[in-house]
Amino acid sequence: MTTALVGGASAGLGAAIAERLAADGNDLLLWSRSTERLDPIAATLHARHGVKVHTVAADAADPTAAATVADRAEELFGGVDICVLNAGGPPPATADKTNADDWRKALQLLTITPIDLATRLLPGMRERGHGRIVAVLSSGVREPLPNLTYSNSGRAALAAWIKTAGREVAADGVTVNGVVPGRIDTDRVAQLDAAAAKRTGTDEASVRAASIATIPAGRYGDPQEFAAVVGFLAGPTSSYVTASLLSCDGGLMRSMT
Template identity: 55%
Template sequence: MERQTACRRAQLLNGPGPRPGAAATLGADDLAAAFDILLRPHHALVSTVLPGMRERRWGRVLAIGSSGVAAPLPNLAMSNTGRAALAGYLKTLAAEVALDCVTVNLLLPGRIATDRVAELDAAAAKRRGVTVTDIEIESRKTIPARRYGDPDEFGAAAAFLCSAPASYITGVALRCDGGLIRSL
């Protein structure tokens, strides 16, 4: 039963984000759903593994967020809200467990060539009455690297944050976005 629960939590942590939509259209149920999708599964999983990490005096907590944490993304109000809450929780936790040699970080993807980005591009194309290729070209123009990131590049950043050499990096929201977000 515990293995099934852990598998379910992993699915929730790696599933698609909440539906697109404007902030002005959000109701109380939408906000609750954003927290249920983007904060509660992380909290549940961390609560399960953190005691053992602290006891062993070694551990890595790495959550995947969104560049919307650094700069809220248009038409993704539920995602922006839930991911900002996750970022606040993780930053607070990082300070609480640092003395136990546990790092807590957040990795923020920009436009990484994943099924989720393809889904968002298709939705944008449909909404605007253009082709997906038109959306991709337009999107790439907003990224200084002029391309979507490769999942392997994103994975390498995640692997580093989980490695022993990254033991002094904690409480960080690292963007892997090709320069998409223009702030430091």
């Protein structure tokens, strides 16, 4: 039985990823800020897939989060095979409206906590000769998004870490990759659409329609479609894919890299 850690697992992409990894037969430790939100998901996944599913609360914007999660995983499993780096997004802000306090929080959330967590797990993975680190990124790492200054910047740093760390551990059977969502239909995307509607003085349905018009597939993605890509990178058949950023975006991004 392999073991997996999934962050931001109480909703959206993280919940879909947890379901995918449970269906693939992994025992899980799910984390987000609230075990109240996680526990019903854990019970459902256990009932549906027969795997053991544990939960722990930690706030990725708090500098102690990585230690809390890694220590609990060590107690439960003794070693983690798969770690999905995911949590919530930072608040929207244009570049002229950022401030030092919010930069610290955003970089802790998007960059330092995921890197800290992965860094705690990598030595065990390398020793055992097997491991999978998969980070949820954003299209902003390829094509910076308007009004998402914190997200564009913090995730770009995480993407650079993925490219660096993936090469360092490749010979030890450990892969480190990122998945780049375009627009996948979750609460977060609905909130961003609502914020854009408020900012531009229009309604949410018009923002969504305009956004969909830019996606060649003609729709937002389903979280399960995104989770399938993470499941591939977390599974045994992706053994020669590392230090890569894979898009799941219905053709949205034009960038060649």
